[in-house]
Amino acid sequence: MANPSILILAGDGIGPEVMAEVKKIISWYGDKRGLVFDVSEDLVGGAAYDVHGKPLADETMARAQEVDAVLLGAVGGPKYDNLDFSVKPERGLLRLRKEMDLFSNLRPAQCFDALADFSSLKKDVVAGLDIMIVRELTSGVYFGMPRGIFEENGERVGINTQRYTESEIERVARSAFELAKRRGNKVCSMEKANVMESGILWREVVQRVHDEEYPEVELSHMYADNGAMQLVRWPKQFDVIVTDNLFGDILSDCAAMLTGSLGMLPSASLGAPMENGRPKAMYEPVHGSAPDIAGQGKANPIACILSFAMALRYSFDQGDEATRLEKAIEKVLADGVRTADLMGPEGGTPVSTVEMGAKIIEALDASL
Ligand code: NAD
Secondary structure (H helix, E strand, O other): OOOOOOEEEEOOOOOOHHHHHHHHHHHHHHHHHOOOOOOEEEEHHHHHHHOOOOOOHHHHHHHHHHOOOOEEOOOOOHHHHOHHHOOHHHHHHHHHHHHHHOEEEEEEOOOHHHHHOOOOHHHHOOOOOOEEEEOOOOOOHHHHEEEEEEOOOEEEEEEEEEEHHHHHHHHHHHHHHHHHHHHHOOOEEEEOOOOOOOHHHHHHHHHHHHHHHHHOOEEEEEEEHHHHHHHHHHHHOOOOOEOOHHHHOOOOHHHHHOOOOHOOOOOEEEEOOOOOOOOEEEEEEEOOOOOOOOOOOOOOHHHHHHHHHHHHOOOOOHHHHHHHHHHHHHHHHOOOOOOOHHOOOOOOOOHHHHHHHHHHHHHHOOOO
């Protein structure tokens, strides 16, 4: 059988710096665990614009459709700020999400014990936290028609339309239930069924998918505004949260920040299963290209490395190896190793991007 394939799109700014550490970890899995990946690399964002005059070449898009997983670094930077909207670096990312139809966005909020003091919440509220927000990514109010700014009765009116079809709700609900089966077996669905018809349909369809296909998973429903309160009050009550594009955008940022630094946050975007049964998938850190620290060796590579751990778990069925990698990161943090973004008020000497990567590989070696 062919090796599983990965397309690396490192992008701009700190993207290539953090991705360099991921590449070393991919090689480690080949050398030490016999998990050999067929890795190819290409350009995205400003780096692609510099060469092709657009932020994603058609050949790159075609390659992304063929591989088992895309790993993306970050795109953007001040050099590209004045480009026309149609060729801005972020358009490359949006094209990938759209053409691969990545409808299910997974945003974990996981608190490593060593960083529990970093949260703005009390330590006992966040220590050991491990929840997953599943956000619908390709429909809802960001895409619904009609949209625009129109003239009405002598004044302007801004319109966006919240719109969900049953099949769009069904597929993201399935994705959440499937995830829950591999985790704590609990899904909480969030909408505003009290004031929105799209919320009423959302609730009905999620309940039906549950009753017909996943009766063994525990399902609850919550209004999204209450969900926001509960997330900061006692987040450990949740396992998987599934919600729409708009609420998911806000709730996932809120949940992510429970755990501290942007340099720690991975994400996955999944689509429909391909012929080999694997979902179309793109994995990327939540952070951007961080132009303020790019080229200085200061970036924290953990968000990007954790994104690869998600690829191991959700694309390659290597949950144990994903856990090995997460535990290696936990060990390094517990040992007090910190990049600059993780330095607390007590200070200390931060390690570089490369040093953090090397420490994680040392911990992986020690795990054997
Ligand atoms: P950003 O995430 O790049 O940076 C925000 C702050 O967090 C900066 O101070 C940065 O130094 C810090 N930071 C981010 N990642 C870090 C890491 N791994 N280690 C240590 N510190 C880290 O957001 P921004 O400054 O608003 O945007 C910069 C550029 O990135 C813009 O061009 C923006 O459009 C783009 N962007 C891209 C993505 C993406 O590629 N997915 C996401 C967000 C922003």
